[in-house]
Amino acid sequence: MMVADTQHAALPAAQGPGLAARARGWLAAAAWPLASFAVLLLLWEWVVPVLEIPEYILPVPSAFIAKLVEAHALIFEHTLVTAKEILLGFLMATVISIPLGFLIVSVRLLEKAVYPIIVFFQLVPKIAIAPLFVVWFGFGLFPKVLLTFLLCFFPTLVASMSGFRALDERVLYLTKSMGASGWQTFRYVRVPAALSYIFAGLKVSIVFAATGAIVGEFVGANAGLGYLLLRGTSFLDMPLIFACLVALSVIGILFSYAVEMLEGLLMPWQRKG
Template sequence: MSSDSATSPAKQLAPSKVAAWASAIAWPLASFAVLLVAWQLLVPMAGIPEYILPVPSAFFERLWIDRVDIFRHTLVTANEIVLGFLMAAVISIPLGYVIVSVKLLEKAVYPVIVFFQLVPKIAIAPLFVVWFGFGLFPKVLLTFLLCFFPTLVASMTGFRALDERVLYLTRSMGASAWQTFRYVRVPAALTYIFSGLKVSAVFAATGAIVGEFVGANAGLGYLLLRGTSFLDMPLIFACLVALSAVGILFSYLVDGLEVLLMPWQRKG
């Protein structure tokens, strides 16, 4: 009897989690479905020609017909997004901790970083092509620059948010500097860090596409320019769908990493 009573809450919990996941997926899909159906019906009714605004059936058909070519270019853009984002995370998070820990660096280095951040990245993108050519590196570098500052500021805010009295307590209990950093500072800062990473995940796609606009021979940005040159609106919208899919997938990966590294914030 006691065994049944102990396992019944777990049995009740599993269906509730499945229902929550199903609801989280079903509602966005339903919203997109309603939007696409309205788009499909209203555009012909309004008399808008296809070379101005194609209906969803046209660009989804193009997405299927050119799926091999679009997928190849999507992999190029996704590679640029991931590399630039990871480079920004690996550099900006430790740098945020160092700047917060060393007050002299915060006074001397942080204003310089802010100054360079104020320089429009789109304006310097052509310089990257002149300096580094049409390869992968200039797109990754531009993506890195767009992702760097939001992650740095969020990391600094997170490492600064910890109450100093907690640090005094850990020292009084004999914790080493590494133990304090591993078990106190990092968990306290993770909420802020992931807020910055989520913002950077949005900027990452922008950086990769802008870099491809300036100079590239592959990628979704290159394919968009090619479609614009020939006024191929179904191809343009097919590329936008592929780019949106990459952005959504990347955003969910960041969310999944947050759940994995912050289990104490899981609901239910």
């Protein structure tokens, strides 16, 4: 009993340094970008008055940060709308693209018949068809989500196809000879081998997702950061415009880090330190 108690007492002590070291690593990784941004903002704050650039062209950081604080409720309300569009479009693309990529790789007929059609529609500029979505679906949430989905769909699909193709066929023969079922081979062999490719596509897609949502709001919307940007432009309210850009950047950073965190959870063997 005393040995068991000693082992249980030692377990948190053994885990503690690892978590502390990981937390220090995250803080160190965040310190450099934060320091770079701080230096950039200080230079910006100093250079604009020296060059006598008027505020309606380029405001100083203190001006749009003050606007961000002053209008935080309004900006937060519109930020939630844009974040919802980004998240829904990205998730829809992820749920559809990854299984479709596996099907296209697994069924040669689909690759010959369906993939060229997908590539053809991908060549159509999404900004050009955004007004059509407004005509067809109105000014609500769906056209922005659909445009975001279209921008995220192809990168995730191509990355998924590359991932499912990357596995050596001899590994599949080996698992089959060892008596593994199709589901076991898919779960324990094919998916782990493809995850690094899939997450590479997801990291690209989450960046495109913000672009799709904003473009959709530019074309036709009554809420969202894109709508707020257009409103600020019409009144030449540059501090509001830059405050919206800051909010949009924060959304992009948070979603990008969320994808990276999910990658770390699903692929622990690739964690650094």
